[in-house]
Amino acid sequence: MLIINNLHAEISGKEILKGISLKIKPGEVHAIMGPNGSGKSTLASVLAGRDMVNVTAGEVIFEGRNLLDLSPEERSHAGIFLGFQYPVEIPGVSMVNFMKTAINEIRKAKELDPLSPSDFLKLMREKKSLVEIDSGLTSRSVNEGFSGGEKKKNEIFQMAMLEPKLAILDETDSGLDIDALRVVANGVNKLKTPENASIIITHYQRLLDYIVPDFVHVLYKGRIVKSSGKELALELEEKGYDWIKKELEQI
Amino acid sequence: MRNSIFMKELSIYKEQNLDFGRLFDHLGKLNGHEPDFMKQTRKKASKAFLREGLPGRKDEDYKHLLIDKLFERDYKYRFLKEIVHFDINHLFKCDIPNLNTHLITLLNGFYHGEADQLIELPSGIRYGSMQAASKEMPHILEKHYSKYAGFGKDSFVDLNTSLARDGVFIYVPKNTVFNKPIQIVNLILSDKELLIQPRNLIVLEENTSFNLVVCDHALTMKYSLGNSVTESYVAQNAKYDFTLLQNEHNNASLINHHFIHQEKNSRVETNTLSLHAGLIRNNHFVTLNGEGAENYANGLYLMDKDQYIDNWVYMDHAKPNCKSEQLYKGVMDGQSKGVFSGRILVRKDSQATEAYQRNNNILLTDDAKMNSKPQLEIYADDVKCSHGATVGQIDEEAMFYLRSRGISKKEASLMMMYGFTNDVIRRIRIDSLRERIEELVYKRLKGELARCDNCGYLNM
Ligand SMILES: Nc1ncnc2c1ncn2[C@@H]1O[C@H](COP(=O)(O)OP(=O)(O)OP(=O)(O)O)[C@@H](O)[C@H]1O
Ligand SMILES: [Mg+2]
Numbered sequence: 001m002l003i004i005n006n007l008h009a010e011i012s013g014k015e016i017l018k019g020i021s022l023k024i025k026p027g028e029v030h031a032i033m034g035p036n037g038s039g040k041s042t043l044a045s046v047l048a049g050r051d052m053v054n055v056t057a058g059e060v061i062f063e064g065r066n067l068l069d070l071s072p073e074e075r076s077h078a079g080i081f082l083g084f085q086y087p088v089e090i091p092g093v094s095m096v097n098f099m100k101t102a103i104n105e106i107r108k109a110k111e112l113d114p115l116s117p118s119d120f121l122k123l124m125r126e127k128k129s130l131v132e133i134d135s136g137l138t139s140r141s142v143n144e145g146f147s148g149g150e151k152k153k154n155e156i157f158q159m160a161m162l163e164p165k166l167a168i169l170d171e172t173d174s175g176l177d178i179d180a181l182r183v184v185a186n187g188v189n190k191l192k193t194p195e196n197a198s199i200i201i202t203h204y205q206r207l208l209d210y211i212v213p214d215f216v217h218v219l220y221k222g223r224i225v226k227s228s229g230k231e232l233a234l235e236l237e238e239k240g241y242d243w244i245k246k247e248l249e250q251i
Numbered sequence: 252m253r254n255s256i257f258m259k260e261l262s263i264y265k266e267q268n269l270d271f272g273r274l275f276d277h278l279g280k281l282n283g284h285e286p287d288f289m290k291q292t293r294k295k296a297s298k299a300f301l302r303e304g305l306p307g308r309k310d311e312d313y314k315h316l317l318i319d320k321l322f323e324r325d326y327k328y329r330f331l332k333e334i335v336h337f338d339i340n341h342l343f344k345c346d347i348p349n350l351n352t353h354l355i356t357l358l359n360g361f362y363h364g365e366a367d368q369l370i371e372l373p374s375g376i377r378y379g380s381m382q383a384a385s386k387e388m389p390h391i392l393e394k395h396y397s398k399y400a401g402f403g404k405d406s407f408v409d410l411n412t413s414l415a416r417d418g419v420f421i422y423v424p425k426n427t428v429f430n431k432p433i434q435i436v437n438l439i440l441s442d443k444e445l446l447i448q449p450r451n452l453i454v455l456e457e458n459t460s461f462n463l464v465v466c467d468h469a470l471t472m473k474y475s476l477g478n479s480v481t482e483s484y485v486a487q488n489a490k491y492d493f494t495l496l497q498n499e500h501n502n503a504s505l506i507n508h509h510f511i512h513q514e515k516n517s518r519v520e521t522n523t524l525s526l527h528a529g530l531i532r533n534n535h536f537v538t539l540n541g542e543g544a545e546n547y548a549n550g551l552y553l554m555d556k557d558q559y560i561d562n563w564v565y566m567d568h569a570k571p572n573c574k575s576e577q578l579y580k581g582v583m584d585g586q587s588k589g590v591f592s593g594r595i596l597v598r599k600d601s602q603a604t605e606a607y608q609r610n611n612n613i614l615l616t617d618d619a620k621m622n623s624k625p626q627l628e629i630y631a632d633d634v635k636c637s638h639g640a641t642v643g644q645i646d647e648e649a650m651f652y653l654r655s656r657g658i659s660k661k662e663a664s665l666m667m668m669y670g671f672t673n674d675v676i677r678r679i680r681i682d683s684l685r686e687r688i689e690e691l692v693y694k695r696l697k698g699e700l701a702r703c704d705n706c707g708y709l710n711m
Contacts, residue, residue: 048655076657088652092670101666102656109657141670142652158656 001026001197002067002166007058009046016042018222019058024166027194031208031233032201034219035241040201041085043219044170047199048082049075062166076102077109079165083155083172085201090142095154098142099124099161106162127160131187148175156187163191167198173207185210205237218244266327266443271300274328274414281330281416286385288393296412299403306406315590315622316532316561321504324474326446330416332361333441352434352464353378359439360447360479361417369420374429376461377422381450384420391422395454399482399510405534407506411480415450418479421463423489425456432462432492432681437477439469439503451481455489455517462492464684467499467507467528474502481508487515487541494522494679497531498691501556504530515541522679524688525552525560526695532561539566539573550579551675553695554587554619561590566608568601571631577608580675582668582696583619593638594626601631608638613645613671668696 002024009017016039024030032040045053047060049072060067062078070078090098103123104114115123128138133153143151152172159167169188173181188198188211200211208216208230216232217224218241226232226244236244267274275297282290305322306313355378356363362380369379369387377388384392400408419435439447455461469475485491497505505528511519525531537546552560566575577593591610612621623640645664653663672692679685 048651050651071660072651072654073657073659076655082655084652084655088646088648090646090649090652090667090670092673093653093666097666098653098656098658101658101662102653105659105662106657162656 001063003059003061005059005061007043007046007060008056009042009053010056011042011053015056016053016222017046020219020222020224022217022224024197024199026165026197027192028197028215029192029211029213030197030199031213031216031230032199032219033203033216033233033236038219039222040219041170044082044085044168044199044201047075047168048072048080073105074109076162076164077106079196081159081162081164081167083152083159083167083169085170085174087143087146087151087155089144089146091144093142095138095140095142096124099138099158102158103161123161127157130160130190131157132183133157149177149180152176153180153184156184160187160191165196167191167196168201169198170201171203172200173202173204181207182210205233208233220244220248266329266445269322269326269328269446271410275301277330278414286389286393288389289385289396292397293413295402296397296409297414300406300409300413303403303406303409305410312405312563315588316530316559321476321530324444324476326474326476327443328414328446328448329359330414332366332417333359352432355419355433355435357417357419357435357437357449359441359445360415360437360449360477362419363438366417369422372429374427375424376427376429376433377424378433379420381418381420381452382416384422384452388420388422391454392420392452395452395482395484397482399484399512399536399538400480400508405508407478408480408508408534411448411450411478411508415448415480418450418452420451421453421461423453423455423459423461426458427456428460430460430462432464432684434464434466437465437467437479439473439475439477439499440471441473441475442471444474445476447475447477447479449477449479451479453481453483453491455483455485455491457486458488459486460490462681464494464496464681466496467503467505469499469503472500472502475504477503477505477507479505479507480510482510483512483519485511485513485517485519487517489514489517491517491519492521492680493519494524494681494684495533496524496526496688497528498526499528501527501529501558503528506532506534508534508536510536510538511546512538513540513544513546516543517541518545520547520678520680521549522675523548523550523562524675525550525554525562526691527553528558530559530561532563534563534565536565537567537575538569539575540569542570542572544570544573546573546575547678548575548577548579549675549678550577550581551672551692552579552581552589553584553672553692554581554589555584556587557585558587559589560587562592563590564593564608566593566595566606568595568597568604568606568631571600571602571604573601574605575607577610578675578678579610580672581610581612581621582615582672583612583621584615586616586618588619589621591621591623591640592626593624595628595636595638597629597631597634597636599630602633604631604633605635607636610640611671612640612642613668614642615645665693665696669693672696
């Protein structure tokens with residue numbers, strides 16, 4: 001589904017990603033962990049098409065297409081979704097209008113007719129209850145005045161609405177209380193099918209108690225320095241990153 | 252001999268060149284029937300005007316506005332109403348659904364329709380031409396006329412006060428609550444390039460509630476220059492909602508002055524919506540002259556090409572315990588240029604004042620320019636005051652966020668600009684008018700000409 005090959009990327013002349021390779025198959029859940037500043041969000045940005053990040057080498061193939069050639073909206077049409085680490089507030093743009101436009105633009109790209117207003121409302125209702133998002137939130141402007149946790153829930157709500165093939169969730173668990181964490185994890189699990197996949201960027205093992213990953217990768221200084229099964233997350237939770245850094249020094 | 256005098260007199264009825272000295276001379280022959288105070292008012296204003304002349308480049312208040320360029324056209328002025336042989340009301344019809352208004356039309360600055368008498372509505376409201384008001388309600392006119400606009404403050408105002416011959420008068424008697432708005436449409440229809448100078452007076456007596464919508468609209472593409480003055484007196488406990496829609500074309504220049512005088516516990520909200528014109532200058536003067544008075548001044552401007560917008564707000568907190576809020580927002584495209592100048596004056600004894608001001612701008616091109624300058628003069632010490640101005644581009648983070656959800660760049664920028672303007676538009680309280688303005692703004696932001704198809708008037 002997704003093949004990342006020797007990806008190098010820089011932000012304003014500084015190399016942040018230094019040769020990342022990763023393969024993701026349909027149905028898989030990949031967790032990416034790693035110390036602050038190691039490049040996790042940068043990797044997510046490259047996949048979603050943020051033009052601030054400049055790819056200097058390597059390739060990214062998504063379902064046979066060269067992802068790096070596509071605009072952010074085309075990537076979304078192709079089925080990529082990024083749950084932002086810091087969701088953006090957009091004053092004056094209502095959630096309803098935002099979601100309606102997003103869904104219909106994606107449908108247009110697939111040569112489908114726009115959703116009828118009643119079907120759209122039905123879909124909203126359904127997904128709202130799925131992610132247990134407060135009804136009041138969807139009648140407001142996008143993320144405006146939302147609490148940290150509400151913003152994260154809203155990302156999951158959008159994911160539920162857009163039904164992507166590959167969801168990249170960048171620290172969606174940070175700042176969530178225990179109930180919200182469960183809700184978010186449930187949301188992700190309910191949306192899981194054998195055809196779609198997700199990349200979960202997180203610092204905490206606790207999310208992975210709910211969303212069980214098939215692989216855990218450690219990103220450090222722009223490289224994936226370790227990949228293993230879900231037990232790696234437990235080990236990191238217990239011992240931190242020092243032992244990995246030491247291992248690296250020995251090589 | 253006799254004949255030549257007659258010819259000369261007759262010429263006054265035609266368009267005049269803008270030779271101000273001669274225009275003032277003519278006036279003496281025409282204002283014979285006017286009440287004395289009116290003659291005195293004209294005299295004072297024309298003296299002030301002849302002394303000061305038009306504002307020049309050195310004039311701080313008009314620094315950015317290119318006055319010479321404004322008068323490059325060979326504008327003509329008419330002292331008297333042109334006889335038109337058709338009923339405008341049959342030619343055009345406002346098509347805003349459910350916008351149920353009393354409609355007043357000014358044609359080239361003159362009251363169109365029955366100008367000799369004021370109309371009295373069942374609620375007691377009286378309205379009509381300024382000329383009719385000077386005959387039927389001279390005492391009210393004398394009490395308010397030019398009392399707020401004053402003399403020698405602004406040459407354009409003096410020019411209007413000296414020469415304006417007509418306009419709209421509205422009188423809302425004590426304890427009248429009037430929910431249906433009155434709508435004034437300023438139409439320009441001429442084969443000449445005209446200077447147009449309407450002069451309006453709106454009087455709200457105590458405990459009243461009143462809603463006025465004013466639309467500036469040209470029916471021809473001819474160059475025109477409007478220099479209009481409106482004075483609004485808002486007595487104790489009165490509520491006044493005022494919406495101005497400026498939707499003309501690139502050959503139209505509008506210089507517009509509104510003087511609002513508020514007494515105790517009155518509440519005024521104005522929405523100044525500048526959608527289209529070559530040049531616009533709005534002078535918005537508010538005097539909070541009684542404790543507990545509140546004023547909310549909102550503005551929205553969407554400029555493009557070589558258009559120019561200049562909004563001046565003067566908020567005078569003359570008494571304690573008053574509150575004012577200015578919110579002006581603009582989207583500047585093309586090579587358009589704009590000025591926002593918001594002055595807050597809190598006088599020495601005006602304690603417990605709240606005065607806020609915000610001006611936010613989006614520049615869509617590198618060539619568009621916006622100059623935003625707050626001017627605070629605060630002489631009292633118990634004052635809550637804030638001001639903030641931003642001039643920026645479209646938020647790139649928000650743009651990426653929307654695009655990552657499948658929304659195209661074009662659509663995303665439209666959504667954001669629309670969201671940006673909505674802050675002002677949502678304050679328009681007449682639903683049908685707000686919806687129409689939303690539609691117009693949306694069209695305008697999309698780069699389409701925002702005109703209603705079957706309505707020549709309002710094009711709202
Ligand atoms: N806009 C930017 N300008 C300059 N440097 C940047 C920019 N964005 C990110 N960086 C740098 O790139 C590096 C990687 O940042 P990134 O956000 O990808 O880290 P991260 O792994 O997501 O960290 P965290 O766990 O704290 O979220 C950091 O050193 C950061 O300072
Ligand atoms: Mg990060």
